[in-house]
Amino acid sequence: MKNNLSNSTLYLLSISAGLVVANLYYNQPLLHDIALSLNVSDSHVSNVALSTQIGYALGLLLIIPLGDKISNLKIIKIDFLILILSLLGAAFSQSLFFLIVSSFLIGFTSTLPQLFVPMAAHLSSDASRGRAIGIVMSGLLIGILGSRVLSGLVGEYFGWRTVFYGAAALMFVLFFLLNAKLPIIKPKYGDSYAKLMKSLWFYFRTEPTLRLATLRGALAFGSLSEFWTTLVFLMEDSFNYGSAVAGSFGLFGIAGALAATVVGKLNNRVNKGTLILFGGIVIVISWVIFLFSAHSIIGLIIGVILIDLGVQSVHITNQNIVFSKNPDARNRVNTIYMVGFFIGGAAGTSLGSFAWNYFGWTGVSVLGLVFSGIIVFVQLLTNKRTI
Template identity: 45%
Template sequence: MSELLSAPAVSAGAPPLPTHRLTNSLVWLMALTCGLVVANIYYNQPLLAAIGRHFHITDSRASLVATATQVGYTLSMLFVVPLGDMLERKRLMLLLMLGAAACLALAAWAPTFAVLAGASVLIGLCSAVPQLLLPMAAHLAPEADRGRIVGRIMSGLLIGILASRTLSGYVGAHLGWRAMFEIAAVVMVALLALLAWQLPRDQPQFTGSYRSLMKSLLTFTSTLPALRRSALVGGLLFAAFSVFWTTLTFFLESPTYRYGSDVAGFFGLIGAVGALAAPLAGKTADKRGPDFAIGVGTLLALGAYVVLGLGGFYLAGLVVGVILLDVGVQAAHISNQTRIFSLVPEARSRLNTVYMTGYFTGGSLGSVAGGFVWMHFGWLGVCVLGAAFTGAAYLVSRFYGRS
């Protein structure tokens, strides 16, 4: 395994112990940061219908804004996050947040849909800060508490994902879709100042070249079956997750419900119940192993699409389905990350890169496929597609890459 690292500064033994203590206040700051930065990727989802009306384009084309953001995030996972094992993480995160603020301002003032789509790619590219913070937290955390701490930080990230839809739906309905991007840009500048003051420096252990850093991604992927399985399961589940959230605003504004973007955003607040599962999933992964929590989470997500397909035309059924889907997907996600962070401790950023690249590749696929299926097959088609992704995730988690 030492050949994977190709760095003379890294010994064959355990990685050095962290020099900075992970206090409760620092954990909560990391959770807040994860939530506010990752929200940049999801603000657009309740606004898609309004964006489509503004630029006089179809729902399917408007959904490409969500896809573009996720594509940018996936590219950042692949080409930027590995640098967390090579460059000082704090400085890298501050640079990304500065870029995110600029790109959000560009989106707010975009004169054409093409400019908005391009800005959305860049927003995703600059919003990978949580995927640098999580390996940092895993490094600073005691091994026995790693799952719990990662779960707590992920709670902030998940609340950011889901509450962002509530906030953007409300802002979009009352101030217009451009206002949400303006607010987000200001938030990034303020958060950047806070992190510059409070976040500890985190020196890397890898001293090789960028080329050898990227080459090691392929080596890790080919030699670690558990990493491949986690990436496939995560990608398929996030595809199912994105199918729902990309099409929800269209469904709620259809003749079935006739709601506006503020109600679509409110469902993000309902889905935030899933964030409550994050610390519990982390504790379960610590005690019973990640496979158990991943299996339970995948089955919950599959059950969610059964509920959404049979009862989604009724508000109560839609609410129950949202809660089940978010709890299931996030429980599996936390458990997947807990598992990969334990594989090669000195390469956590690169392991997270492989996992999250698979994760957001699935999310991008789900957004594109969801928009297409909604246009041609309606809500029932969306539910069948989501169930298919989830069922595939369950089969992979049970049978793929096991000796």
């Protein structure tokens, strides 16, 4: 297959993925300021972050499959219009209810990066697909990790509403760049939306490699989510640091995110089963380091870099596998994979909080070892069925 993806378009997709996905996380460091501004309690304002995540989950399920049925630019036009209006709605909100509704719509329409990854895979040649996926994922991950830091700084000095005004302005500029630079992809799927959604179950049922990739992805993201959920508790308990310091650990995670590009390139040269096994073992090592780092900042920093590297090794290789096998249904298989991925994240968050409450950091670390150990065990058991 000929490579139809120029470097300029590829890096535009990567930057766009980071800027769009950042909309999901801007509100998290601002919640206390929002509570004071709207005169509501911290417990009530937490529904702002919750509604954003619920919106994202529904958008992932309902919007992303459309990439196999509707032109990419048509989806972008409609989605960006709603996203920009939702960000402005959040900025202008004078009540918690209106902010929650706006946040839900922000989450619902910020799923576009999950269209960009299959788009990059579709436009790439077989030989360059791994590199393309890795570069787009690097941008997405840097957006996730950097958004909280940026939001906290802007919010502290200019107010929380400025964050949403700025985000709306960025999306406005990005909308015109994407419309001007992206090639039009016209999918071949011609059946109804109902049949499109029904086909999700068909691919999950008939593709064992997709099921295995989804399981590995869920375990990897569960492990990562468990760490980030409980890190702030550890910072307060062992070091007397607050959420700002815990959030700054995201800067160290960017090192692991940048490694996604390298992992993507290796996908074209190294056996994919070997890469997944490597990723799983690196996650195990990170949790061993975490286990003995309850009072060591240096240990935690090393562990953060390793866990992000390991998770990205598993995640990018998983995506390369499922995209390679289903060229006409890349958005649908990505929907299945990412829904499983985020279910794993939710499980990691819940179980991590439970482990911390009852068993402290030792319990959290043991749980992380269980998650990552299962990845290694499953991979050793099914290595020949990985691809």
